[in-house]
Amino acid sequence: MTRGFKMLTFQAATLVASGLMISTIPATTRAAPVPAAVTIENFTFKAPLLTVKLGTTVTWTNGDDIPHTVVSKDGLFKSKVLDTGDRFSFTFAKPGQFGYFCSLHPHMTGMIAVKA
Amino acid sequence: MFDDDQENRRDFLKCMAWAGTGALFTFGAGVPASIGLDAAIAAPMRGRAAARPFTFVQLSDSHIGFNKPPNADARATFREAIAKVKALPVQPDFIIHTGDVSQLSRDDEFDDAEQMLKTTGLPVFFVPGEHDMLDPEGGKAFLDRFGKGTRGAGWYSFDHGGVHFVALVNVADLKPGGMGNLGADQLAWLKVDLAGHSASTPIVVFAHIPLWTVYADWGWGTDDAAEALKLLARFGSVTILNGHIHQIAQKVEGRIAFHTARSTAFPQPAPGTAPSPGPLKVPAEQLHSMLGITDAMFVRGHDRIALIDSTLTS
Numbered sequence: 462m463t464r465g466f467k468m469l470t471f472q473a474a475t476l477v478a479s480g481l482m483i484s485t486i487p488a489t490t491r492a493a494p495v496p497a498a499v500t501i502e503n504f505t506f507k508a509p510l511l512t513v514k515l516g517t518t519v520t521w522t523n524g525d526d527i528p529h530t531v532v533s534k535d536g537l538f539k540s541k542v543l544d545t546g547d548r549f550s551f552t553f554a555k556p557g558q559f560g561y562f563c564s565l566h567p568h569m570t571g572m573i574a575v576k577a
Numbered sequence: 578m579f580d581d582d583q584e585n586r587r588d589f590l591k592c593m594a595w596a597g598t599g600a601l602f603t604f605g606a607g608v609p610a611s612i613g614l615d616a617a618i619a620a621p622m623r624g625r626a627a628a629r630p631f632t633f634v635q636l637s638d639s640h641i642g643f644n645k646p647p648n649a650d651a652r653a654t655f656r657e658a659i660a661k662v663k664a665l666p667v668q669p670d671f672i673i674h675t676g677d678v679s680q681l682s683r684d685d686e687f688d689d690a691e692q693m694l695k696t697t698g699l700p701v702f703f704v705p706g707e708h709d710m711l712d713p714e715g716g717k718a719f720l721d722r723f724g725k726g727t728r729g730a731g732w733y734s735f736d737h738g739g740v741h742f743v744a745l746v747n748v749a750d751l752k753p754g755g756m757g758n759l760g761a762d763q764l765a766w767l768k769v770d771l772a773g774h775s776a777s778t779p780i781v782v783f784a785h786i787p788l789w790t791v792y793a794d795w796g797w798g799t800d801d802a803a804e805a806l807k808l809l810a811r812f813g814s815v816t817i818l819n820g821h822i823h824q825i826a827q828k829v830e831g832r833i834a835f836h837t838a839r840s841t842a843f844p845q846p847a848p849g850t851a852p853s854p855g856p857l858k859v860p861a862e863q864l865h866s867m868l869g870i871t872d873a874m875f876v877r878g879h880d881r882i883a884l885i886d887s888t889l890t891s
Contacts, residue, residue: 526646528711534753541713542681542682562753565751566707566796567751567752567754567755568754568755568756
């Protein structure tokens with residue numbers, strides 16, 4: 462496959478995606494909060510306390526050589542095991558403070574504060 | 578890791594002098610001691626009791642499936658560890674594996690470990706590590722294969738050659754912010770299990786995470802270990818064998834001797850010497866000198882168990 466063809470495919474996909482955005486997604490969702498990210502590094506969640514707007518999708522990425530999990534203390538969310546580079550996402554649909562930890566290395570803890 | 582008691586500290590340091598060089602660690606009747614291997618072999622048997630001496634081997638943290646620096650193939654180093662067991666001059670009666678058999682609890686990882694261990698022709702007694710609890714059902718894959726007939730999350734006990742062996746699980750249902758955990762059900766079982774044994778019965782306890790706090794910042798300890806140690810305090814000879822920290826650490830507290838084994842997959846840093854307890858990325862030529870097995874020898878009449886750590890360096 463040539464580089465030119467790849468470029469063309471990419472552009473076409475972008476055009477289709479933009480078209481969809483304009484034509485089918487209602488105005489309210491367009492203002493959806495910016496996604497947030499938590500990196501897992503050196504057996505710690507960075508950042509340990511993250512404040513986000515209601516409706517934010519938070520994505521955790523494991524940057525360690527050792528697997529980890531992301532498990533909420535109150536059972537709201539629970540990732541599968543995340544090997545190196547694996548991700549887990551959760552969208553926070555209600556306000557509050559949500560503590561979580563790694564079920565393999567429970568000394569690793571974090572908190573997502575969701576504001577309305 | 579050190580006890581405040583100066584006696585214990587001194588004994589510990591004496592023991593540590595041997596660590597990593599083919600360590601021999603002995604204890605008996607509340608008087609811990611550390612002597613050289615040659616002296617131990619030459620030591621006279623005490624006159625009493627004549628049960629057959631026996632050995633068993635501890636393997637730990639094989640992490641089958643691990644393939645990152647410093648070890649691209651944890652299967653290969655586990656195979657080397659097993660070859661080392663087969664080459665021991667005295668064949669052990671059995672093997673104990675103190676957990677983290679697998680890297681990700683995958684069936685192929687468990688299966689490869691099982692097939693490799695089968696080549697020894699020896700019975701193998703397992704406890705799970707936290708890496709063995711990662712299937713969707715939280716440890717069922719491990720228990721179905723390696724934990725038949727066990728209780729709860731996989732604990733059990735058995736007797737061999739006059740020694741009572743207790744396998745504990747401290748990696749199940751871990752609590753946020755905590756370390757290893759035994760839980761009330763297991764402690765209640767342990768109380769009943771030990772009750773039937775006289776104080777003169779030598780006890781060997783094995784579990785994955787250390788049953789004393791080696792380093793709390795990295796979760797290297799067991800929150801409710803003190804409850805278990807209380808139940809063990811009346812026995813004259815207790816040896817506690819753990820893994821998890823991928824390096825040798827030893828301590829003597831009263832009549833209880835603690836010992837952690839090397840991994841067969843990769844070393845981890847000494848407590849607090851690195852930003853995290855992740856794999857220590859040593860050069861290839863150093864790797865084998867930081868992996869190993871532990872050979873345990875029990876001689877009835879000596880009332881003590883000699884632990885000999887050896888590396889995979891040929």
